[in-house]
Amino acid sequence: MNAEEIQAIFFAECEESLDAAEQGLAACRAGTQDDDTVNAVFRGVHSIKGGAGAFGYIALQGYTHTFETLLSDVRDGTVELTEPLVNLLLRALDTLSDHVAAARGLGETPDDTALQAELTAAMAANAGALLAASPAAAAQAPAPVAEDSDTGSDDDMGIDFDSMLDSIAGAMAGPADEAVEDPADDTAAAWLVKIRPHAGAMRNGSEPLLMLREVIELGGTCVECDAGAVPHLDALDPGVGYLGWTFRMPASVDEGAVRDIFDFVGDDCELAIGADAAMPPVRLPVSEAFAPPAPAPIAPPAPPAANVAPDMAQASKPASVPPAPAQTAATAAPAPATGSGAQGVPPAPPAPGQSIRIELSKLDKLIDAVGELVIAQAMMAQRLSSDGLAATEEIAALDGLTRDIQESAMAIRAQPIGSVFSRVPRILRELSASTGKHVRLEVSGESTELDKTVIERLGEPLTHLIRNAVDHGIETPAERIAAGKSGEGTLMLSAEHRSGRILIRIADDGRGIDRDRVLAKAIEKGLVAPDVQLSKEEIDALIFAPGFSTAQQVSNISGRGVGMDVVRQNVKDLGGRITIESEAGTGTTFTLTLPLTLAISDGMVVNVGDQTLVVPLANVVESLRPAPEDVKGLGSSRTMMNVRGKFIPVVPLHVAVGAFGAVDAPSEGVLIVVETEGAGRAALLVDSIVDQRQVVIKSLDTHYRSVEGVAGATILGDGRVALIIDVDGLVARSLAEQGQLDMAAAPAAEAEAA
């Protein structure tokens, strides 16, 4: 792996770190933070700093250092997390993201002098009021500690903590000495290690007692077994490690040798070394109440986890060590997981699922191969069935397996949409800074997963829609209050799966679309004829027309009239649809309907004359064979069909695609009722339905060129190519053509349908 590749990984990790930090700060802002939230932000910034140093990005490193120092103060509780501070941190994060972009060569290095000064001021301003600002720290840490952490704030965290630890150890020397008197008598240089295996150390055939045996073989003797945390039988979870041990090791044994024993269980077994180190706490399953990171050993005896400390105190024999403030435990063990200590050092984060990074191109190859496998499987099934061997069990099994492989391969590419949504807060911050409109963001369904390609290409249209919503939709605070709404606008983002597609909604509670103005503007720009009669939906759709913008003046946010038509194009390119619902005075909702993946789709295979076509199942509502009396002619060229009392236009597919020898009379063929974006429902007339199956989509654009009314192509089981119908485009075009042939009939059709 060369330096460039490593650098690429660094930047990928930067993105993740920034996302994590953003989420953490968002939680802080919403007031839903816990102990780990600030720490997660800190970790994010810290890891960027580490990489920046390694790759020599001086500006980035310097900036992250300032940022990180303030964060560590917040984490330690020496600086209180107030709303202005969260806002400062959010701004700092935006600048950090610019810094990362600059390091990547994607922009100018931002001027951070003022911001750095602000960040520094936030630390310094609080340093003087340290003890007063943080009662917890004041209560448990004697003065020297405060000084230490004060001066240490310039330093890296580790150093800071070490110095604190030293001073605490000093402060505790009196009582600690008394307690350790006994062991100190016989072996002055012996040292103590406290061992707490957690659930993971007991899993997968791993056995903590075997490791303890090794400790004993090294010359260690068990001073005490802390069984105080073992609950009654009915509350016992055999998977949790409740026991903790204190071993006395002879001075001749190296600390590293003991650590080596527990090395391969890593995080799952905590060690605390030193006479004044407290026993790491029991790690209970997440569902149970975790003991609060109480600074003092006088924890309330109620929750089982909090029992550890007092029980240990009661059970303490002369040799045992009084439980020091948990703080020391956390700092004494330099292992990655330091347990739940005081001072806001949170419990170790839940171990993330193991993951590997692979190149996207490798994944795409796999997906491609799986696609071919699906086709090959279909071909084989078809060949066998033509030889009369269709219904063998093996084929069914193979079919199931192929589908499983395909789904798994797709799942590898699936990512939660949260990665797109997480950019939104920054966009909103920038918008509210430049427009003066305050917008509250509500997000739901951010864990909804969809294909990475879709996610990547979703960012741009989503950004446009959000800018549009804030710029055009949401009113200024004064206007809102005058309209009887709260001064703060609300933007709702949601994502959900619905029948194999993903539905993304962007809803604002603004003024809604001003249809009169939209129409006037469209007429002025010559987009529509002045005397045209348009329905509400048609007027709404005008905002997607190229060159359309109602903004009074062009701002840098929106108003150039390139946004919305690009949005629609982007969404269409993804095989999706966009619809608008708007209510004057109460807001506008844009709904994007997108496929979960671009590689595979469910389709209905139909025959039309000499052609085989695929109708995407996403569009299909139902299929039926109409009775002759359900079909009515309308004008000279149109046909309408009565579907349970509602008339919908019939689109003869053979006319649209130019197939020969197809059924012409609706009553002799099959009608597939489809839902379209622009034209409502329509019925496609086909000869017969052959099959319903998953088809692997091959892009027509890359292999041939884009064709109106055709979404792509697929290879059928018999090796022939079948076109996949772009239902929206095809129906809209066919109806428009029919309409031109039969203009006079249009109002009548609507009246009848209604």
Next chain:
Amino acid sequence: MSTITLPSRCDRAAAEALLPELVAALGNGPLVIDGTACTHIGQAMFQVLASARRSGEGAVISASPALRDAARQIGLDSDLFDGADA
């Protein structure tokens, strides 16, 4: 008085299997846990035994030399075997 016998190999799986039995037995009064056949024991079972000692009326554990030895090595012997009804 009910008696529950420990298997020779008291690993985590054994502890998990034994736990419901112990819970049921302790609800019915005094309990003796016969550990005289035990040759191997892990942390999970030790935890179950320690818990059984402090649940209900407190189980009485009779131990094999191997069990007693293992408990002594890890400082649990007094917790498990001291007194009859601790």
